Amino acid sequence: xxxxxxxxxxxxxxxxxxxLPGLALCAALLLVVSVLxxxxxxxxxxxxxxxxxxxxxxxxxxxxxxxxxxxxRTLLGIVVGIALGLSGALIQGITRNPLADSQxxxxxxxxxxxxxxxxxxxxxxxxxxxxxxxxxxxxxxMLLVYFIGATGRTLMTPVRMLLAGVAVGAVADGISFAIRxxxxxxxxxxxxxxxxxxxxxxxxxxxxxxxxxxxxAGLCLYVSRGLNAxxxxxxxxxxxxxxxxxTRILGLIAVTVLAGAATAAAGPIGFVGLMVxxxxxxxxxxxxxxxxxxSLFAAPALLLAADIVGRVVVPPGELPAGIVTAFIGAPVxxxxxxxxxxSGL
Amino acid sequence: xxxxxxxxxxxxxxxxGKKQLVLRREPALALRASWRSIGAxxxxxxxxxxxxxxxxxxxxYPVSPAEVVAVLTGSDTGFTSVVVLDWRxxxxxxxxxxxxxxxxxGAIFQAITRNPLGSPDxxxxxxxxxxxxxxxxxxxxxxxxxxxxxxxxGGLLTAVAVYLLAYRNGLAGFRLIIVGIAVSAMLSxxxxxxxxxxxLNQAITAAIWQQGTLTGLHWEQAIPVLVCVVPALIxxxxxxxxxxILQMGDDAAGALGVRPERARLAHFAIGVLLIAIATAAAGPISFVALAxxxxxxxxxxSPGVGLVSSAFMGAFLLLASDLVALRIxxxxxxxxxxxxVVAGGAYLIxxxxxxxxxx
Numbered sequence: 278x279x280x281x282x283x284x285x286x287x288x289x290x291x292x293x294x295x296x297l298p299g300l301a302l303c304a305a306l307l308l309v310v311s312v313l314x315x316x317x318x319x320x321x322x323x324x325x326x327x328x329x330x331x332x333x334x335x336x337x338x339x340x341x342x343x344x345x346x347x348x349x350r351t352l353l354g355i356v357v358g359i360a361l362g363l364s365g366a367l368i369q370g371i372t373r374n375p376l377a378d379s380q381x382x383x384x385x386x387x388x389x390x391x392x393x394x395x396x397x398x399x400x401x402x403x404x405x406x407x408x409x410x411x412x413x414x415x416x417x418x419m420l421l422v423y424f425i426g427a428t429g430r431t432l433m434t435p436v437r438m439l440l441a442g443v444a445v446g447a448v449a450d451g452i453s454f455a456i457r458x459x460x461x462x463x464x465x466x467x468x469x470x471x472x473x474x475x476x477x478x479x480x481x482x483x484x485x486x487x488x489x490x491x492x493x494a495g496l497c498l499y500v501s502r503g504l505n506a507x508x509x510x511x512x513x514x515x516x517x518x519x520x521x522x523x524t525r526i527l528g529l530i531a532v533t534v535l536a537g538a539a540t541a542a543a544g545p546i547g548f549v550g551l552m553v554x555x556x557x558x559x560x561x562x563x564x565x566x567x568x569x570x571x572s573l574f575a576a577p578a579l580l581l582a583a584d585i586v587g588r589v590v591v592p593p594g595e596l597p598a599g600i601v602t603a604f605i606g607a608p609v610x611x612x613x614x615x616x617x618x619x620s621g622l
Numbered sequence: 623x624x625x626x627x628x629x630x631x632x633x634x635x636x637x638x639g640k641k642q643l644v645l646r647r648e649p650a651l652a653l654r655a656s657w658r659s660i661g662a663x664x665x666x667x668x669x670x671x672x673x674x675x676x677x678x679x680x681x682x683y684p685v686s687p688a689e690v691v692a693v694l695t696g697s698d699t700g701f702t703s704v705v706v707l708d709w710r711x712x713x714x715x716x717x718x719x720x721x722x723x724x725x726x727x728g729a730i731f732q733a734i735t736r737n738p739l740g741s742p743d744x745x746x747x748x749x750x751x752x753x754x755x756x757x758x759x760x761x762x763x764x765x766x767x768x769x770x771x772x773x774x775x776g777g778l779l780t781a782v783a784v785y786l787l788a789y790r791n792g793l794a795g796f797r798l799i800i801v802g803i804a805v806s807a808m809l810s811x812x813x814x815x816x817x818x819x820x821x822l823n824q825a826i827t828a829a830i831w832q833q834g835t836l837t838g839l840h841w842e843q844a845i846p847v848l849v850c851v852v853p854a855l856i857x858x859x860x861x862x863x864x865x866x867i868l869q870m871g872d873d874a875a876g877a878l879g880v881r882p883e884r885a886r887l888a889h890f891a892i893g894v895l896l897i898a899i900a901t902a903a904a905g906p907i908s909f910v911a912l913a914x915x916x917x918x919x920x921x922x923x924s925p926g927v928g929l930v931s932s933a934f935m936g937a938f939l940l941l942a943s944d945l946v947a948l949r950i951x952x953x954x955x956x957x958x959x960x961x962x963v964v965a966g967g968a969y970l971i972x973x974x975x976x977x978x979x980x981x
Contacts, residue, residue: 374737425971427978436738440916441974447909447967454833454960458826459951465822472814548807555800600815603807610804611787614797 296567299560303574307355310581314351315343318588319595322347349480354584354598355577356483357475357539358549360490362576363497363569364535365550370504370565371528372435378551379536381439382422382529383446385545388414388537390453392470397456397463404478407470408485408541414449415537419529421445434511438525473546473599475584486538493534497569500527504565546599549576552606559613579606659922659931666921666934670941674714677945678706682953712844713836717944717958718937719844720836720904723851723896725918725936726858728911729927730893733865734886735799741912742897745802748906749809750780751898752832755905756816759828766843769831770902777901780805781894833959834907836944843903850899858892858929865889869926907959910936913966920973939966 315327322330322339329335330343361379368377379385391414395401401410425441457464506519514521539546557571580598583605587596643655678693679685683705685693692698693706732740742748754776755769762768788801817825864885867875872882900907917939918931943961950956 425974437974437978440738440970443912444967444970444974447913447963448971451960451962451964451967454829454963455956458830458956458960461822461826464826464829468814468817468825472818547810551803551807596815597818600811603804603811607804607808611801614800614804615787615790 296561300567300570300574303571303578307574307578307581310578310585311351311355314354314581314585315347317585318342318347319593349478349483350475350584351581352480353478353483353542354475354581356487356490357543357546358577358580359494359573360486360535360539361546361549361580362553362572363494364532364539365552365576366554366565366569366572367497367500367504367528367532367535368550369554370501370568371507371525371532372439373508373510374435374439377439378547379532379540380446380545380547382442382532382536383418383444383449384415384442384533384536385540386446386449386453387418387421388412388540389467389471389545390414390449390456391417393453393456393463393467396466397460402466405481405485408482411541412489412537415533415540418442418445418449419533419537423526423529438529469597470544472597473544474597475543475580476595476597478542482542486542489534489538493531493538494573496527496531497535498566500524500531501566501569504528505563508563508565544597544599546580546602548603548606549580552610553579556610556613656922656924659924659928662918662921663931663934666931666938670718670934670938673938673941673945674718677714677717677941677948678710680945680949681705681710708841712841713839713944714941716836716839716844716847716903717941719847719851720900720907721910721914721937721940722933723854723900723936724907724910724940725914725932725934726855726929727893727896727900728913728936729915729918729929729932730865730889730896731911732915732927733869734889734893736869736871737799738916740799742893743806743908743912745784745798745894746780746806746809747777747894747897747901748908749806749813751777751901751906752813752828753780753809753816755831756813756820756828759824759831760816760820763824764827764831766838773905774898774902777898777906778894780809785890830957831905833957834905834962835947835955835957835959836904837955837957839903847899847903851896854892854895854899857888861885861888861892865929866926905957905959907940907962909959909963909966910939913962913970914939917966917969917973920977939969 312324312327315331316322316324320339320342322343326339327343330340331348334340334344336344364379368379368382374381388411391410392407395407395410401407422438422441422445425445426438453467457467503519503521503524506514506517507521507524508514509517511521536550553572553576554568557575558568561567561571580602583601584598586605587598587601590596590601643657643660675687675690675694678690679687685702685706689698689702690706693703728741731742731745732738734740751773754772754774757776758764758769758772784798784802784805787805788798790797817828820828864875864880867878867880868882868885868889870878875882875885897911914936915927915932918935919927921935922928922931924931939962940958943965944958946965947956947958947961950961
């Protein structure tokens, strides 16, 4: 798009032309990583076996590994990755704070507290039985943050919302730690839950969380337009005709649904939601619709890549994906932020 | 005292701001404080003294507040004075000093990054010190001084690494935050992995240390802390009131005669020093550094985070939390960090609600 500057010269806005191919590249990357995720592992499977296991499953050779273990795991990785990426982008957009992620809103803290209660007092011990407790925790966190952040007649300002989230998460963390200390069995289970992982989850887990994530993703793409107005600051956004309060509330609901589902399915996986929106915005520019669209593909690609690395890096054991994400993502983030072009939110 | 109020031609008064106390003795001294902040500081100070007297009294061997005062004024020198002065006093003093150090450190980082979520943890100090302590616990089984040394080494290495990685033609607050996030995330993953690998009882020991605890601290541990904190505070006072100016942004600060880069580096160093001392003594007590400046700011109704009010708030918060940690499941003790997050969090929630109601 040619732009005429004040001095009469013309300049080209190049980012716009590169956005769509970039998005296609992200999608292709996700596809490649997904295929690798089906093939690579402690017992690696060649691509033709993968192909047959997906297209015409005959239960011969290594096909069962792909069919029974890797397909559920990969699908879960994609769904959870989408949820993490979109919720991270949303929360950074509605609060205008580059430090925000679902952890900051207290979602993971309260979800963790509810899981601890389930383990310590109700004696539950399977991922499937934790799910509803984690979900319940996420919604309780959202309600608390909303009511604390929105009391009085003032608009729910970003700082109030973040502080409310931090406070709620802190209270939950403290209580859950006290319970863990008094119940060593819960402590032991929680150190594995805390790491965040994709393995050992059945397809059932996927069916429980997938509808929530689809719902949340739809809501996210719907409000992403409103985020562009919020990015200008609340006053300007209102002056330009944006409905700040509505965008914030819808955004908060979407974040809760997405982050709650991701946490319920895989435990608290940090960093993906924090980092992916930062990285993609350096390619897309400040338009939140594009940031959300890129995050939709880039976040699951990162999570699956982390999961694959986690499978092969310490044979014969595995590292949980939640631990590997930071080791893959952080160096990229540091490299990107050190380029002179990188700018603040 | 200056009451800042003017008259308009139509008789209505114009508000030029809150009433303030101005102490001035040119050229060395110029202090300006709102009456609201002075009131808040007095309240926090009195609250801390009352809590301290209470805390000196409670325990396996109860001492009444009157007896505590008698010991403190020197009119009682019997066994009670041993209990109060030798057993309980160091812990109280440490709670106050460490709380103040955490509050100041938090205020510094929130001012440098100009972000209410800024805290020493932003530069990964807490995660780095936990890594150091975990390595010590996993390899050598722990021990107070060894763990403290490992923690400080880990924390300082992390701080230096973050500073160097974030430095590029100056230290932009934004880049510091992002690099801090990245390094913290890597360290926290590393910590998580170590926690998974070590035995359950070692993991619990490490988790308790990571929450931060003042258990079993005596004068031998308290004296070095005091000796280290005082020079840091003198250095801070020597720098003068640059932090409020720094919070206005680099351009405004430069125009007002503060060199942003140099001021930031000096304050960064002091902030790291204070957090290192606190971590060495009691482990990475979470949340005080994050919450105290924001709580103080809301209590004093001031526009930015303040060092003195944050220090008072931090000291009060940590002392109160320690008292709860000591008594809530008595005779079993909780790590104080588990209480600071709950108490600080609940207090923050309450303040946010009250503040909104008033508007």
